[in-house]
Amino acid sequence: MKQLPSKTRIWDLPTRLFHWALVVCVVGALVTVKLGGNWMQWHLNFGIATLALLVFRVIWGLVGPRYARFSSFLPSIRAAWGYLCQASTAGTRQAGHNPLGAWSVYALLGVLLLQASTGLFASDDIMYQGPLSVLVSNDLVAQLTSVHKLGELVIFSLLGLHLVAIALYTIKGHGLVGPMIHGDANSQHLTTGTLPAQDDWRVRVGALVLAALLACVAWWLANAQFGVILS
Template identity: 50%
Template sequence: MNNIRVWDLPLRLFHWLLVFCVAGAYFCVKSAGITEGWLSETGLDWMTWHSRFGYAVLTLILFRLIWGFMGPYYARFTQFVVGPRKIAAYLRAAKLRTTTWAGHNPLGAWSVVAMLLAFGLQATSGLFASDDILFEGPLSGLNPSLSRFFNSIHHASEWILVALVALHLCAIAYYSVFRRQP
C-alpha cells in the first residue's frame, strides 16, 4: 500500500491558520460585548483584534483561491470539485461502503466550497460593515446604505458559519469513528 501525500504544507497551514483566525475573530467579537469581568479589565480593544483576524481570514481565503488553481494536484479545485452525476455515484457507492477517496469526497468538496464562500463573504462584508457603535470597516464610508446592507449580512451570517463549522466537525467525526477513514 502506497502512501499518497494529499495535503501539502501550505494547505495544512492554510487550514489551521483559518481555524485559529476564525476562532480568534469569534472570540473577540463576543468579548467586545462583555462589559464586566476579567475580559473588560484587560484593556484590549476587542474589535480591533476582531478586524485583524478578519483581514487574516480574507488573506487566507485569497491564498486558497489562488492555490486552488495553481497549487499541486490535490489542492486544485478541478481535482476534487465534481458535478451532480459524480455526487450521485458517490452516494450510491457510499451506501455499499465500497468507495474511498484520496482527499475530499464529492460531498466534502462542496462543503469546502461552501465554507470558502461563507467565510469569504463574512470577511468581505466586514470591510464594508459599520454598527455605528464599536466598529467601522475600512470601506464603510463609501456608501451608507451599502454599509448597512453589508452590516446586516455580516451579522446574519454568523449562525450559518457556526452551522457549517459544526457540520464539518460532525462529518470528520463520522468518517473517523464510523467509516474508519481519516
C-alpha cells in the same frame, strides 16, 4: 516485485498550514466578536487575516499540487449523490476531497469570503468600523452590516456540519484530521493507482512567496487610514 509505499502524500504543507491557520482565524473572529468592546480590533485583524488566507487558497486552488486544485474536486450533484449511495459499501476512497466534501469546501470558502469581505465595510456605529466603510454610502454600509451579521449564523451551521462529517468519517475508520496534520493517507485505504501530491521545496517556496505578498497587503489594509486619505 516493487513494494508500494504504505503512505501516500495527499495534502501538501502549504494546504495544511492554510487549513489550520484558517481554523485559528475563524475561531478568533467568532470569539472576539462575542467579547465585543476593545476586542473588536482583534475581530477586525482576524477578519483581514481570514480574507488573506482565503485569497491564498483561491490562488493555490489554481496553481497548487493536484489535490489542492479546484479541478480535482469540482462540485457535482450527480457525483455527490452516487458517492452518498455507495459510501456505506466502498472499501477504499479517492484521494483528496470526495464529491460531498467538495460541496462542503466550496460552501465554506464562499461563505467565508463573503463574510470577510462584507466585514471590511461593516459598522456598528459604536466600537467597530470596517476600514473600507468610509468609501461607500451609509445605506450600503447598513446593508453590508446586515449581511455580515446574518453570515455569522450560516458559518456556525456549516462548521457544525463539517464537524459532524469529520466525526462520522472517524467512526468509519477514515480519519480526516490525521492526513490534514501530517499530509499522508494509508495507501491501502485509497483507490488503486492514486498518485502522491507534489510537496517538495519548490512548492513550499512558491507558497511562502505568495503568503508573504498577501501578508503585506493584509497588514496595509489593517493599518491604512482611508478616512484620512479621503479628507
